[in-house]
Amino acid sequence: MVDERELVARVLRQDYNAFEELVNQYQQLVLYVVFRLAKNQQDREDICQEVFIKVHKNLHRFAFESKLSTWIATIAYQTAINYIKKFRREPVPNEPLELDSFYFTEETPEQLLGIQDEREYLHQLILQMPLHYRTVLTLYHLNEFSLAEIQGITGIPEGTLKSYLFRARQLLKTKLSQHR
Amino acid sequence: MDDTRDQLLQEWLDRAPDSPPPATTSDEQADLLAYQTLFSQLETPPTVGLPYGFARRVRQQLEQRAHRRSDVRFYLFCVGLFVVSVLGGYSLLVLVDAELARQTKLVVIQHSGALLAGIVLFLGIQLTNSQWVQQQVNAWGR
Incomplete structure:
Protein backbone atom coordinates (compact mmCIF):
# COMPACT_ATOMS: atom_id res chain seq x y z
CA MET A 1 0.00 0.00 0.00
CA VAL A 2 1.44 3.37 -1.05
CA ASP A 3 1.73 6.00 1.68
CA GLU A 4 -0.92 8.67 0.97
CA ARG A 5 1.16 11.57 2.28
CA GLU A 6 4.23 10.55 0.31
CA LEU A 7 2.17 10.12 -2.87
CA VAL A 8 0.50 13.52 -2.46
CA ALA A 9 3.85 15.19 -1.76
CA ARG A 10 5.32 13.68 -4.93
CA VAL A 11 2.34 14.81 -7.04
CA LEU A 12 2.69 18.32 -5.60
CA ARG A 13 6.34 18.30 -6.70
CA GLN A 14 4.97 17.89 -10.27
CA ASP A 15 5.99 14.23 -10.43
CA TYR A 16 3.76 12.90 -13.20
CA ASN A 17 4.70 9.28 -12.46
CA ALA A 18 3.28 9.76 -8.97
CA PHE A 19 0.12 11.26 -10.46
CA GLU A 20 -0.29 8.27 -12.78
CA GLU A 21 0.13 6.04 -9.72
CA LEU A 22 -2.58 8.02 -7.91
CA VAL A 23 -4.95 7.67 -10.86
CA ASN A 24 -4.31 3.92 -11.02
CA GLN A 25 -4.97 3.62 -7.30
CA TYR A 26 -8.23 5.62 -7.21
CA GLN A 27 -9.74 5.13 -10.67
CA GLN A 28 -11.94 2.26 -9.49
CA LEU A 29 -13.26 4.33 -6.59
CA VAL A 30 -14.10 7.21 -8.92
CA LEU A 31 -15.71 4.92 -11.48
CA TYR A 32 -17.89 3.35 -8.78
CA VAL A 33 -19.03 6.79 -7.55
CA VAL A 34 -19.88 7.85 -11.10
CA PHE A 35 -21.17 4.45 -12.26
CA ARG A 36 -24.85 4.83 -11.38
CA LEU A 37 -25.00 8.62 -11.56
CA ALA A 38 -24.15 8.75 -15.26
CA LYS A 39 -25.97 6.19 -17.35
CA ASN A 40 -23.81 6.39 -20.47
CA GLN A 41 -20.33 4.78 -20.55
CA GLN A 42 -18.78 7.63 -22.57
CA ASP A 43 -20.16 10.15 -20.05
CA ARG A 44 -18.66 8.08 -17.22
CA GLU A 45 -15.22 8.13 -18.85
CA ASP A 46 -15.41 11.88 -19.48
CA ILE A 47 -16.44 12.53 -15.88
CA CYS A 48 -13.66 10.30 -14.50
CA GLN A 49 -11.10 12.18 -16.61
CA GLU A 50 -12.43 15.53 -15.43
CA VAL A 51 -12.35 14.32 -11.82
CA PHE A 52 -8.64 13.48 -11.93
CA ILE A 53 -7.79 16.76 -13.62
CA LYS A 54 -9.61 18.56 -10.79
CA VAL A 55 -7.82 16.38 -8.24
CA HIS A 56 -4.46 17.42 -9.71
CA LYS A 57 -5.45 21.08 -9.80
CA ASN A 58 -6.75 21.18 -6.22
CA LEU A 59 -4.47 18.71 -4.46
CA HIS A 60 -2.53 21.53 -2.76
CA ARG A 61 -5.78 22.33 -0.88
CA PHE A 62 -6.08 18.81 0.54
CA ALA A 63 -5.11 19.13 4.21
CA PHE A 64 -5.48 15.46 5.30
CA GLU A 65 -8.52 16.36 7.39
CA SER A 66 -10.29 13.37 5.83
CA LYS A 67 -9.11 10.27 4.00
CA LEU A 68 -7.81 10.97 0.49
CA SER A 69 -10.41 8.52 -0.85
CA THR A 70 -13.26 10.52 0.74
CA TRP A 71 -11.87 13.78 -0.66
CA ILE A 72 -11.56 12.30 -4.16
CA ALA A 73 -15.06 10.77 -3.90
CA THR A 74 -16.45 14.23 -3.00
CA ILE A 75 -14.90 15.70 -6.13
CA ALA A 76 -16.22 12.77 -8.18
CA TYR A 77 -19.76 13.20 -6.81
CA GLN A 78 -19.81 16.97 -7.38
CA THR A 79 -18.37 16.60 -10.88
CA ALA A 80 -20.94 13.98 -11.81
CA ILE A 81 -23.82 16.08 -10.45
CA ASN A 82 -22.57 19.18 -12.30
CA TYR A 83 -22.16 17.16 -15.49
CA ILE A 84 -25.72 15.83 -15.25
CA LYS A 85 -27.07 19.33 -14.56
CA LYS A 86 -24.98 20.92 -17.31
CA PHE A 87 -26.08 18.52 -20.01
CA ARG A 88 -29.60 18.26 -18.54
CA ARG A 89 -29.49 14.49 -18.70
CA GLU A 90 -32.11 14.30 -15.93
CA PRO A 91 -33.59 16.43 -13.14
CA VAL A 92 -31.69 16.51 -9.84
CA PRO A 93 -34.32 16.22 -7.07
CA ASN A 94 -34.05 18.57 -4.12
CA GLU A 95 -37.34 17.87 -2.46
CA MET B 1 -44.64 -3.84 2.74
CA ASP B 2 -44.04 -4.19 6.49
CA ASP B 3 -41.81 -1.22 7.38
CA THR B 4 -40.89 -2.36 10.89
CA ARG B 5 -39.92 -5.85 9.80
CA ASP B 6 -37.95 -4.50 6.82
CA GLN B 7 -36.16 -2.05 9.08
CA LEU B 8 -35.20 -4.78 11.54
CA LEU B 9 -33.88 -7.02 8.77
CA GLN B 10 -31.91 -4.25 7.06
CA GLU B 11 -30.36 -3.10 10.34
CA TRP B 12 -29.45 -6.66 11.23
CA LEU B 13 -27.71 -7.17 7.87
CA ASP B 14 -25.95 -3.78 8.09
CA ARG B 15 -24.42 -4.76 11.42
CA ALA B 16 -22.76 -7.84 9.82
CA PRO B 17 -24.53 -9.87 12.49
CA ASP B 18 -23.28 -12.37 15.03
CA SER B 19 -26.64 -12.48 16.80
CA PRO B 20 -29.44 -14.77 15.51
CA PRO B 21 -31.53 -13.27 12.69
CA PRO B 22 -34.78 -11.49 13.62
CA ALA B 23 -36.77 -13.89 11.44
CA THR B 24 -38.83 -16.75 12.80
CA THR B 25 -41.85 -17.18 10.54
CA SER B 26 -41.52 -18.42 6.98
CA ASP B 27 -42.56 -14.97 5.65
CA GLU B 28 -39.82 -13.31 7.66
CA GLN B 29 -37.29 -15.87 6.53
CA ALA B 30 -38.27 -15.32 2.90
CA ASP B 31 -37.79 -11.56 3.36
CA LEU B 32 -34.45 -12.12 5.05
CA LEU B 33 -33.28 -14.29 2.17
CA ALA B 34 -34.47 -11.66 -0.34
CA TYR B 35 -32.51 -8.96 1.52
CA GLN B 36 -29.40 -11.15 1.78
CA THR B 37 -29.47 -11.73 -1.98
CA LEU B 38 -30.07 -8.03 -2.63
CA PHE B 39 -27.18 -6.93 -0.37
CA SER B 40 -24.81 -9.38 -2.02
CA GLN B 41 -25.83 -8.17 -5.50
CA LEU B 42 -25.49 -4.52 -4.49
CA GLU B 43 -21.93 -5.21 -3.37
CA THR B 44 -20.98 -6.93 -6.63
CA PRO B 45 -18.62 -4.70 -8.65
CA PRO B 46 -19.86 -3.57 -12.09
CA THR B 47 -18.64 -5.47 -15.11
CA VAL B 48 -17.75 -2.32 -17.05
CA GLY B 49 -14.53 -0.48 -16.28
CA LEU B 50 -12.35 2.31 -17.54
CA PRO B 51 -10.32 1.66 -20.68
CA TYR B 52 -6.82 0.23 -20.44
CA GLY B 53 -4.27 3.03 -20.20
CA PHE B 54 -6.76 5.48 -18.68
CA ALA B 55 -4.21 6.76 -16.14
CA ARG B 56 -1.62 7.37 -18.86
CA ARG B 57 -4.17 9.27 -20.95
CA VAL B 58 -5.08 11.57 -18.07
CA ARG B 59 -1.38 12.11 -17.37
CA GLN B 60 -0.73 13.02 -21.03
CA GLN B 61 -3.59 15.48 -20.99
CA LEU B 62 -2.21 17.18 -17.90
CA GLU B 63 1.29 17.32 -19.34
CA GLN B 64 -0.09 18.89 -22.52
CA ARG B 65 -1.87 21.54 -20.48
CA ALA B 66 1.31 22.28 -18.54
CA HIS B 67 3.28 22.60 -21.81
CA ARG B 68 0.67 24.90 -23.25
CA ARG B 69 0.84 27.11 -20.17
CA SER B 70 4.62 27.30 -20.30
CA ASP B 71 4.47 28.01 -24.07
CA VAL B 72 2.07 30.91 -23.49
CA ARG B 73 4.36 32.27 -20.75
CA PHE B 74 7.32 32.03 -23.17
CA TYR B 75 5.48 33.87 -25.97
CA LEU B 76 4.39 36.62 -23.61
CA PHE B 77 7.97 36.93 -22.40
CA CYS B 78 9.17 37.22 -26.03
CA VAL B 79 6.65 39.95 -26.83
CA GLY B 80 7.57 41.78 -23.62
CA LEU B 81 11.26 41.49 -24.38
CA PHE B 82 10.67 42.84 -27.89
CA VAL B 83 8.71 45.84 -26.61
CA VAL B 84 11.33 46.58 -23.93
CA SER B 85 14.15 46.29 -26.50
CA VAL B 86 12.41 48.69 -28.90
CA LEU B 87 11.71 51.22 -26.13
CA GLY B 88 15.25 50.84 -24.76
CA GLY B 89 16.78 51.29 -28.21
CA TYR B 90 14.63 54.33 -28.84
CA SER B 91 15.59 55.91 -25.51
CA LEU B 92 19.28 55.40 -26.26
CA LEU B 93 18.81 56.89 -29.69
CA VAL B 94 17.11 59.95 -28.18
CA LEU B 95 20.14 60.46 -25.95
CA VAL B 96 22.60 60.03 -28.81
CA ASP B 97 20.80 61.81 -31.67
CA ALA B 98 17.32 63.26 -31.08
CA GLU B 99 16.71 63.99 -34.80
CA LEU B 100 17.56 60.44 -35.84
CA ALA B 101 15.29 59.12 -33.06
CA ARG B 102 12.42 61.28 -34.33
CA GLN B 103 12.90 60.02 -37.90
CA THR B 104 13.12 56.40 -36.70
CA LYS B 105 9.91 56.84 -34.75
CA LEU B 106 8.15 58.15 -37.87
CA VAL B 107 9.38 55.15 -39.90
CA VAL B 108 8.23 52.73 -37.21
CA ILE B 109 4.80 54.40 -37.03
CA GLN B 110 4.52 54.35 -40.84
CA HIS B 111 5.32 50.64 -40.91
CA SER B 112 3.55 49.65 -37.69
CA GLY B 113 1.24 47.32 -39.65
CA ALA B 114 4.20 45.35 -40.99
CA LEU B 115 5.75 45.26 -37.53
CA LEU B 116 2.57 43.92 -35.98
CA ALA B 117 2.22 41.37 -38.80
CA GLY B 118 5.80 40.22 -38.08
CA ILE B 119 4.99 39.63 -34.41
CA VAL B 120 1.77 37.77 -35.22
CA LEU B 121 3.62 35.65 -37.83
CA PHE B 122 6.34 34.79 -35.30
CA LEU B 123 3.79 33.73 -32.67
CA GLY B 124 1.72 31.83 -35.26
CA ILE B 125 4.76 29.83 -36.41
CA GLN B 126 5.70 29.02 -32.82
CA LEU B 127 2.17 27.92 -31.95
CA THR B 128 1.72 25.76 -35.07
CA ASN B 129 5.11 24.21 -34.51
CA SER B 130 4.40 23.30 -30.88
CA GLN B 131 1.01 21.83 -31.82
CA TRP B 132 2.57 19.76 -34.59
CA VAL B 133 5.29 18.47 -32.27
CA GLN B 134 2.63 17.57 -29.66
CA GLN B 135 0.63 15.65 -32.25
CA GLN B 136 3.74 13.68 -33.21
CA VAL B 137 4.48 12.91 -29.55
CA ASN B 138 0.91 11.73 -29.02
CA ALA B 139 1.07 9.58 -32.16
CA TRP B 140 4.25 7.88 -30.87
CA GLY B 141 2.68 7.42 -27.45
CA ARG B 142 -0.28 5.42 -28.83
Whole structure:
Protein backbone atom coordinates (compact mmCIF):
# COMPACT_ATOMS: atom_id res chain seq x y z
CA MET A 1 0.00 0.00 0.00
CA VAL A 2 1.44 3.37 -1.05
CA ASP A 3 1.73 6.00 1.68
CA GLU A 4 -0.92 8.67 0.97
CA ARG A 5 1.16 11.57 2.28
CA GLU A 6 4.23 10.55 0.31
CA LEU A 7 2.17 10.12 -2.87
CA VAL A 8 0.50 13.52 -2.46
CA ALA A 9 3.85 15.19 -1.76
CA ARG A 10 5.32 13.68 -4.93
CA VAL A 11 2.34 14.81 -7.04
CA LEU A 12 2.69 18.32 -5.60
CA ARG A 13 6.34 18.30 -6.70
CA GLN A 14 4.97 17.89 -10.27
CA ASP A 15 5.99 14.23 -10.43
CA TYR A 16 3.76 12.90 -13.20
CA ASN A 17 4.70 9.28 -12.46
CA ALA A 18 3.28 9.76 -8.97
CA PHE A 19 0.12 11.26 -10.46
CA GLU A 20 -0.29 8.27 -12.78
CA GLU A 21 0.13 6.04 -9.72
CA LEU A 22 -2.58 8.02 -7.91
CA VAL A 23 -4.95 7.67 -10.86
CA ASN A 24 -4.31 3.92 -11.02
CA GLN A 25 -4.97 3.62 -7.30
CA TYR A 26 -8.23 5.62 -7.21
CA GLN A 27 -9.74 5.13 -10.67
CA GLN A 28 -11.94 2.26 -9.49
CA LEU A 29 -13.26 4.33 -6.59
CA VAL A 30 -14.10 7.21 -8.92
CA LEU A 31 -15.71 4.92 -11.48
CA TYR A 32 -17.89 3.35 -8.78
CA VAL A 33 -19.03 6.79 -7.55
CA VAL A 34 -19.88 7.85 -11.10
CA PHE A 35 -21.17 4.45 -12.26
CA ARG A 36 -24.85 4.83 -11.38
CA LEU A 37 -25.00 8.62 -11.56
CA ALA A 38 -24.15 8.75 -15.26
CA LYS A 39 -25.97 6.19 -17.35
CA ASN A 40 -23.81 6.39 -20.47
CA GLN A 41 -20.33 4.78 -20.55
CA GLN A 42 -18.78 7.63 -22.57
CA ASP A 43 -20.16 10.15 -20.05
CA ARG A 44 -18.66 8.08 -17.22
CA GLU A 45 -15.22 8.13 -18.85
CA ASP A 46 -15.41 11.88 -19.48
CA ILE A 47 -16.44 12.53 -15.88
CA CYS A 48 -13.66 10.30 -14.50
CA GLN A 49 -11.10 12.18 -16.61
CA GLU A 50 -12.43 15.53 -15.43
CA VAL A 51 -12.35 14.32 -11.82
CA PHE A 52 -8.64 13.48 -11.93
CA ILE A 53 -7.79 16.76 -13.62
CA LYS A 54 -9.61 18.56 -10.79
CA VAL A 55 -7.82 16.38 -8.24
CA HIS A 56 -4.46 17.42 -9.71
CA LYS A 57 -5.45 21.08 -9.80
CA ASN A 58 -6.75 21.18 -6.22
CA LEU A 59 -4.47 18.71 -4.46
CA HIS A 60 -2.53 21.53 -2.76
CA ARG A 61 -5.78 22.33 -0.88
CA PHE A 62 -6.08 18.81 0.54
CA ALA A 63 -5.11 19.13 4.21
CA PHE A 64 -5.48 15.46 5.30
CA GLU A 65 -8.52 16.36 7.39
CA SER A 66 -10.29 13.37 5.83
CA LYS A 67 -9.11 10.27 4.00
CA LEU A 68 -7.81 10.97 0.49
CA SER A 69 -10.41 8.52 -0.85
CA THR A 70 -13.26 10.52 0.74
CA TRP A 71 -11.87 13.78 -0.66
CA ILE A 72 -11.56 12.30 -4.16
CA ALA A 73 -15.06 10.77 -3.90
CA THR A 74 -16.45 14.23 -3.00
CA ILE A 75 -14.90 15.70 -6.13
CA ALA A 76 -16.22 12.77 -8.18
CA TYR A 77 -19.76 13.20 -6.81
CA GLN A 78 -19.81 16.97 -7.38
CA THR A 79 -18.37 16.60 -10.88
CA ALA A 80 -20.94 13.98 -11.81
CA ILE A 81 -23.82 16.08 -10.45
CA ASN A 82 -22.57 19.18 -12.30
CA TYR A 83 -22.16 17.16 -15.49
CA ILE A 84 -25.72 15.83 -15.25
CA LYS A 85 -27.07 19.33 -14.56
CA LYS A 86 -24.98 20.92 -17.31
CA PHE A 87 -26.08 18.52 -20.01
CA ARG A 88 -29.60 18.26 -18.54
CA ARG A 89 -29.49 14.49 -18.70
CA GLU A 90 -32.11 14.30 -15.93
CA PRO A 91 -33.59 16.43 -13.14
CA VAL A 92 -31.69 16.51 -9.84
CA PRO A 93 -34.32 16.22 -7.07
CA ASN A 94 -34.05 18.57 -4.12
CA GLU A 95 -37.34 17.87 -2.46
CA PRO A 96 -37.54 14.72 -0.26
CA LEU A 97 -41.30 14.45 -0.95
CA GLU A 98 -40.55 13.76 -4.62
CA LEU A 99 -38.49 10.78 -3.51
CA ASP A 100 -41.15 9.42 -1.17
CA SER A 101 -43.62 9.23 -4.02
CA PHE A 102 -41.30 7.19 -6.22
CA TYR A 103 -42.45 3.71 -7.26
CA PHE A 104 -41.29 1.41 -10.02
CA THR A 105 -43.53 1.16 -13.04
CA GLU A 106 -44.79 -2.27 -14.11
CA GLU A 107 -42.90 -3.88 -16.98
CA THR A 108 -44.67 -5.34 -19.96
CA PRO A 109 -44.43 -9.17 -20.39
CA GLU A 110 -42.09 -8.54 -23.36
CA GLN A 111 -39.75 -6.50 -21.22
CA LEU A 112 -39.75 -9.18 -18.54
CA LEU A 113 -38.96 -11.88 -21.10
CA GLY A 114 -35.95 -9.85 -22.23
CA ILE A 115 -34.47 -9.81 -18.74
CA GLN A 116 -32.42 -12.96 -18.29
CA ASP A 117 -29.82 -11.95 -15.75
CA GLU A 118 -31.04 -10.85 -12.31
CA ARG A 119 -27.96 -8.70 -11.72
CA GLU A 120 -28.62 -6.83 -14.95
CA TYR A 121 -32.27 -6.46 -13.95
CA LEU A 122 -31.22 -5.00 -10.61
CA HIS A 123 -28.86 -2.60 -12.38
CA GLN A 124 -31.68 -1.45 -14.66
CA LEU A 125 -33.99 -0.98 -11.66
CA ILE A 126 -31.38 1.12 -9.84
CA LEU A 127 -30.89 3.28 -12.93
CA GLN A 128 -34.64 4.04 -12.89
CA MET A 129 -34.45 5.30 -9.31
CA PRO A 130 -34.08 8.99 -8.35
CA LEU A 131 -30.52 10.27 -8.20
CA HIS A 132 -30.26 10.42 -4.39
CA TYR A 133 -31.34 6.79 -4.02
CA ARG A 134 -28.78 5.67 -6.60
CA THR A 135 -26.09 7.74 -4.92
CA VAL A 136 -26.60 6.39 -1.43
CA LEU A 137 -26.96 2.77 -2.64
CA THR A 138 -23.74 3.01 -4.62
CA LEU A 139 -21.61 4.86 -2.10
CA TYR A 140 -22.78 2.63 0.77
CA HIS A 141 -22.71 -0.80 -0.84
CA LEU A 142 -20.21 -0.50 -3.69
CA ASN A 143 -17.72 2.04 -2.32
CA GLU A 144 -18.32 0.85 1.24
CA PHE A 145 -18.39 4.35 2.70
CA SER A 146 -20.09 4.84 6.07
CA LEU A 147 -23.19 7.06 6.27
CA ALA A 148 -21.08 9.73 8.02
CA GLU A 149 -18.61 9.67 5.12
CA ILE A 150 -21.47 9.83 2.59
CA GLN A 151 -22.80 12.88 4.43
CA GLY A 152 -19.35 14.46 3.99
CA ILE A 153 -19.34 13.61 0.29
CA THR A 154 -22.89 14.59 -0.66
CA GLY A 155 -23.81 17.14 2.01
CA ILE A 156 -27.07 15.25 2.66
CA PRO A 157 -27.76 14.82 6.42
CA GLU A 158 -27.06 11.36 7.81
CA GLY A 159 -30.68 10.82 8.97
CA THR A 160 -31.99 11.61 5.48
CA LEU A 161 -29.41 9.29 3.92
CA LYS A 162 -30.47 6.52 6.28
CA SER A 163 -34.09 6.92 5.23
CA TYR A 164 -33.16 7.02 1.50
CA LEU A 165 -31.10 3.86 1.93
CA PHE A 166 -33.89 2.07 3.76
CA ARG A 167 -36.55 3.00 1.23
CA ALA A 168 -34.36 2.28 -1.81
CA ARG A 169 -33.50 -1.20 -0.52
CA GLN A 170 -37.10 -1.89 0.45
CA LEU A 171 -38.35 -0.93 -3.02
CA LEU A 172 -35.69 -3.08 -4.69
CA LYS A 173 -36.36 -6.08 -2.46
CA THR A 174 -40.09 -5.91 -3.16
CA LYS A 175 -39.59 -5.49 -6.90
CA LEU A 176 -37.07 -8.33 -7.12
CA SER A 177 -39.32 -10.62 -5.06
CA GLN A 178 -42.18 -9.97 -7.53
CA HIS A 179 -39.83 -10.73 -10.42
CA ARG A 180 -38.68 -14.13 -9.04
CA MET B 1 -44.64 -3.84 2.74
CA ASP B 2 -44.04 -4.19 6.49
CA ASP B 3 -41.81 -1.22 7.38
CA THR B 4 -40.89 -2.36 10.89
CA ARG B 5 -39.92 -5.85 9.80
CA ASP B 6 -37.95 -4.50 6.82
CA GLN B 7 -36.16 -2.05 9.08
CA LEU B 8 -35.20 -4.78 11.54
CA LEU B 9 -33.88 -7.02 8.77
CA GLN B 10 -31.91 -4.25 7.06
CA GLU B 11 -30.36 -3.10 10.34
CA TRP B 12 -29.45 -6.66 11.23
CA LEU B 13 -27.71 -7.17 7.87
CA ASP B 14 -25.95 -3.78 8.09
CA ARG B 15 -24.42 -4.76 11.42
CA ALA B 16 -22.76 -7.84 9.82
CA PRO B 17 -24.53 -9.87 12.49
CA ASP B 18 -23.28 -12.37 15.03
CA SER B 19 -26.64 -12.48 16.80
CA PRO B 20 -29.44 -14.77 15.51
CA PRO B 21 -31.53 -13.27 12.69
CA PRO B 22 -34.78 -11.49 13.62
CA ALA B 23 -36.77 -13.89 11.44
CA THR B 24 -38.83 -16.75 12.80
CA THR B 25 -41.85 -17.18 10.54
CA SER B 26 -41.52 -18.42 6.98
CA ASP B 27 -42.56 -14.97 5.65
CA GLU B 28 -39.82 -13.31 7.66
CA GLN B 29 -37.29 -15.87 6.53
CA ALA B 30 -38.27 -15.32 2.90
CA ASP B 31 -37.79 -11.56 3.36
CA LEU B 32 -34.45 -12.12 5.05
CA LEU B 33 -33.28 -14.29 2.17
CA ALA B 34 -34.47 -11.66 -0.34
CA TYR B 35 -32.51 -8.96 1.52
CA GLN B 36 -29.40 -11.15 1.78
CA THR B 37 -29.47 -11.73 -1.98
CA LEU B 38 -30.07 -8.03 -2.63
CA PHE B 39 -27.18 -6.93 -0.37
CA SER B 40 -24.81 -9.38 -2.02
CA GLN B 41 -25.83 -8.17 -5.50
CA LEU B 42 -25.49 -4.52 -4.49
CA GLU B 43 -21.93 -5.21 -3.37
CA THR B 44 -20.98 -6.93 -6.63
CA PRO B 45 -18.62 -4.70 -8.65
CA PRO B 46 -19.86 -3.57 -12.09
CA THR B 47 -18.64 -5.47 -15.11
CA VAL B 48 -17.75 -2.32 -17.05
CA GLY B 49 -14.53 -0.48 -16.28
CA LEU B 50 -12.35 2.31 -17.54
CA PRO B 51 -10.32 1.66 -20.68
CA TYR B 52 -6.82 0.23 -20.44
CA GLY B 53 -4.27 3.03 -20.20
CA PHE B 54 -6.76 5.48 -18.68
CA ALA B 55 -4.21 6.76 -16.14
CA ARG B 56 -1.62 7.37 -18.86
CA ARG B 57 -4.17 9.27 -20.95
CA VAL B 58 -5.08 11.57 -18.07
CA ARG B 59 -1.38 12.11 -17.37
CA GLN B 60 -0.73 13.02 -21.03
CA GLN B 61 -3.59 15.48 -20.99
CA LEU B 62 -2.21 17.18 -17.90
CA GLU B 63 1.29 17.32 -19.34
CA GLN B 64 -0.09 18.89 -22.52
CA ARG B 65 -1.87 21.54 -20.48
CA ALA B 66 1.31 22.28 -18.54
CA HIS B 67 3.28 22.60 -21.81
CA ARG B 68 0.67 24.90 -23.25
CA ARG B 69 0.84 27.11 -20.17
CA SER B 70 4.62 27.30 -20.30
CA ASP B 71 4.47 28.01 -24.07
CA VAL B 72 2.07 30.91 -23.49
CA ARG B 73 4.36 32.27 -20.75
CA PHE B 74 7.32 32.03 -23.17
CA TYR B 75 5.48 33.87 -25.97
CA LEU B 76 4.39 36.62 -23.61
CA PHE B 77 7.97 36.93 -22.40
CA CYS B 78 9.17 37.22 -26.03
CA VAL B 79 6.65 39.95 -26.83
CA GLY B 80 7.57 41.78 -23.62
CA LEU B 81 11.26 41.49 -24.38
CA PHE B 82 10.67 42.84 -27.89
CA VAL B 83 8.71 45.84 -26.61
CA VAL B 84 11.33 46.58 -23.93
CA SER B 85 14.15 46.29 -26.50
CA VAL B 86 12.41 48.69 -28.90
CA LEU B 87 11.71 51.22 -26.13
CA GLY B 88 15.25 50.84 -24.76
CA GLY B 89 16.78 51.29 -28.21
CA TYR B 90 14.63 54.33 -28.84
CA SER B 91 15.59 55.91 -25.51
CA LEU B 92 19.28 55.40 -26.26
CA LEU B 93 18.81 56.89 -29.69
CA VAL B 94 17.11 59.95 -28.18
CA LEU B 95 20.14 60.46 -25.95
CA VAL B 96 22.60 60.03 -28.81
CA ASP B 97 20.80 61.81 -31.67
CA ALA B 98 17.32 63.26 -31.08
CA GLU B 99 16.71 63.99 -34.80
CA LEU B 100 17.56 60.44 -35.84
CA ALA B 101 15.29 59.12 -33.06
CA ARG B 102 12.42 61.28 -34.33
CA GLN B 103 12.90 60.02 -37.90
CA THR B 104 13.12 56.40 -36.70
CA LYS B 105 9.91 56.84 -34.75
CA LEU B 106 8.15 58.15 -37.87
CA VAL B 107 9.38 55.15 -39.90
CA VAL B 108 8.23 52.73 -37.21
CA ILE B 109 4.80 54.40 -37.03
CA GLN B 110 4.52 54.35 -40.84
CA HIS B 111 5.32 50.64 -40.91
CA SER B 112 3.55 49.65 -37.69
CA GLY B 113 1.24 47.32 -39.65
CA ALA B 114 4.20 45.35 -40.99
CA LEU B 115 5.75 45.26 -37.53
CA LEU B 116 2.57 43.92 -35.98
CA ALA B 117 2.22 41.37 -38.80
CA GLY B 118 5.80 40.22 -38.08
CA ILE B 119 4.99 39.63 -34.41
CA VAL B 120 1.77 37.77 -35.22
CA LEU B 121 3.62 35.65 -37.83
CA PHE B 122 6.34 34.79 -35.30
CA LEU B 123 3.79 33.73 -32.67
CA GLY B 124 1.72 31.83 -35.26
CA ILE B 125 4.76 29.83 -36.41
CA GLN B 126 5.70 29.02 -32.82
CA LEU B 127 2.17 27.92 -31.95
CA THR B 128 1.72 25.76 -35.07
CA ASN B 129 5.11 24.21 -34.51
CA SER B 130 4.40 23.30 -30.88
CA GLN B 131 1.01 21.83 -31.82
CA TRP B 132 2.57 19.76 -34.59
CA VAL B 133 5.29 18.47 -32.27
CA GLN B 134 2.63 17.57 -29.66
CA GLN B 135 0.63 15.65 -32.25
CA GLN B 136 3.74 13.68 -33.21
CA VAL B 137 4.48 12.91 -29.55
CA ASN B 138 0.91 11.73 -29.02
CA ALA B 139 1.07 9.58 -32.16
CA TRP B 140 4.25 7.88 -30.87
CA GLY B 141 2.68 7.42 -27.45
CA ARG B 142 -0.28 5.42 -28.83
